[in-house]
Amino acid sequence: MPELITTPNFDAADDFYEALIDAHQGLPSAESHAFNARLVLLLANHIGSLTVLRQALTAARADLAPV
Numbered sequence: 001m002p003e004l005i006t007t008p009n010f011d012a013a014d015d016f017y018e019a020l021i022d023a024h025q026g027l028p029s030a031e032s033h034a035f036n037a038r039l040v041l042l043l044a045n046h047i048g049s050l051t052v053l054r055q056a057l058t059a060a061r062a063d064l065a066p067v
Contacts, residue, residue: 002049002051002052003052004055023035
């Protein structure tokens, strides 16, 4: 069964973060949210495994306010 990798696992993390922030420059809030949604869907498609995606959803929700 595939497992979500939660330890640092990619090159140039700071460069990616900078590119992500740059991609949001000049976008109104609604478009910034839409950009994030599209990015999440593109990356989810790339991952492809529902098991891993569910693990990611759980990990992302951890420590946030309960529903």
